[in-house]
Amino acid sequence: MTSRKSFWWGLALLLVMACAPSMVTPVPPLDPHAINTSIAQTAEAASTQTQAAIPDTPTVTATLRNTFTPEPTFTGVPVIVFPTLTPIQRVQYFRVKHDSQLAIYNYRSRTAAADWGGVDLFTPEVVPMYLTPHPAGGTYSTVLNGNWEIYIDSLNGNHKQKLRYLKADNTALFDHKGFPHLESLTMGGNLVTLSEIKDGWGRVNTISFSQPGALKEVNYVTRPDIVHKFVVVAWNKQTRKTFWVDPPPGAIYWPLVTDRAAWIPMDRLEPFPILPMTVTAKAAQPIRKTPAVNGEETGSEFAEGETGQIVEYFPSASNVWGRLRGGGWIALTLHWKYLTDWSMETLPPPP
Structure with missing residues (x-):
């Protein structure tokens, strides 16, 4: 009777061992560098998308009416901003x-x-x-x-x-x-x-x-x-x-x-025409560091027939300046004259 009990206990032990894996597969160690890189990339992407979706917000500082000290309130209608390396004009x-x-x-x-x-x-x-x-x-x-x-x-x-x-x-x-x-x-x-x-x-x-x-x-x-x-x-x-x-x-x-x-x-x-847009020069003009008739010149010229991409407007008096993607400003309309193929049907007030 004792030998029969030993037989059944031995058989049960063999079945249990057969169902269990021969060895436990170890979990690969975590790579802190890989995790940090992934988190940083995810955060950077989220930040980029969030910032692109948020229109510029002006800062208004309260003050007494007779001091004229806070900046004037100004909220422009934002143009839809798509993911791009080229800055797009946000004010229409x-x-x-x-x-x-x-x-x-x-x-x-x-x-x-x-x-x-x-x-x-x-x-x-x-x-x-x-x-x-x-x-x-x-x-x-x-x-x-x-x-x-x-x-x-x-x-x-x-x-x-x-x-x-x-x-x-x-x-x-x-x-x-x-x-x-x-x-x-x-x-x-x-x-x-x-x-x-x-x-x-x-x-x-x-x-x-x-x-x-x-x-x-x-x-x-x-x-x-x-x-x-x-x-x-x-x-x-x-x-x-x-x-x-x-x-x-x-x-x-x-x-x-x-x-x-x-x-x-x-x-x-x-x-105004939506930016960015490519323009072609009708006449040569200097590329300037600032958008002004007397603005300092960069030393480069926007030659007749040359093309460039405008990414920002700067209206000043009855003139309109455009910032080139590569840097510097050119006049789009100056004293009622269009210096590129950029144009509008509506003339500005007399210069």
Whole structure:
């Protein structure tokens, strides 16, 4: 009996050993370097995608209204950014169309209309901006006194004749209630950016009335999107053509400032061509280190017939500069002349 029990215990032991692996396969040791590399690559990729998806955010610093110290508020409509090694312009600029581009004026100056009631064929080329994205929202005025009047005066060099014309109650900007009640309007050819597009309307970025920012260096040359130029549209009966001039006293400027929303129909705007884009030079010009007529030259030339890729715009006064992918700036439009095949239907205000 004892030998039989031993037999069964021995058989059970053999079955257990047969089912078990002969040896345990060791787990390969972890490679800390490989893990760190993988984590770093994953984090870097995630960071790159996240940053590309986040539009630039302006920094606004609060301050007392009469100090004019924070930077002006400015939020542009971002262009979709795809993964690329080439920087892409994130702010979309628009020009306000002229009378000659609009069916409501029969594609010519409003002063050419048979029922034109003006004293002559010249008039400010005003374009209203509305409180809501609908004409029923109506226009409005913003009171510009105190520091605002000082700023307007400085934009126009404290020129008495220009300021008398600008502040008059019959020359467009202060017509409804008189100075200092600035009407919510702009004029043809001027530049704007938008913070929102809704139902065929665009909400225009303006200087914040309550937090205007440090305006000492903000003018038509440095920020033509928020400092606009007075534009007079006219009709030539002999040539039957529309043309644009400065008002009688000369070039006049005013700040695009509001204390409320400013909406404009999208069909009154022409967008800048989307970047990046390749342009071909119509005439030779120096490549400059900064986007300015007197900007320092790099020593290189953008020769006639040469092509280059534009990756950024820099509007300045009535001119537009483009940054080349390889570095440096060239003029795209200068004094109403297009120096490359880059062009727009809407002319800027008279240079």
